[in-house]
Amino acid sequence: MRDDVIAARFATVNTATAAIDWFTNQALPDGALRIFAQQANARPRPPKAGDNARTDVSWIVAVDVARAQIPKADVVATMRREGGAVLAEVPAGI
Numbered sequence: 001m002r003d004d005v006i007a008a009r010f011a012t013v014n015t016a017t018a019a020i021d022w023f024t025n026q027a028l029p030d031g032a033l034r035i036f037a038q039q040a041n042a043r044p045r046p047p048k049a050g051d052n053a054r055t056d057v058s059w060i061v062a063v064d065v066a067r068a069q070i071p072k073a074d075v076v077a078t079m080r081r082e083g084g085a086v087l088a089e090v091p092a093g094i
Helices: 013-024 072-081
Strands: 005-010 033-039 057-064
Touching: 005 013, 005 072, 013 033, 013 057, 013 072
Parallel strands: none
Antiparallel strands: 005 057, 033 057
């Protein structure tokens, strides 16, 4: 269900990693945390080797709150605290 997925865009791999680390430390079940890389004017895609060194890639971190069993407000607050811009609409394929 799309309403149960919260996604945020991070400008750098470092800020995305901070959010990823926080969610990973919550011992989320498989499939609850999703990570994508995105170049300008392209669709989000799974990260590839070397993406973390690229400056033309932004990062999307998505959390399925139903699977994660974390309140939406906590997910949104964490995304913002770690430097993410919460997306109003989750891109297709995430």
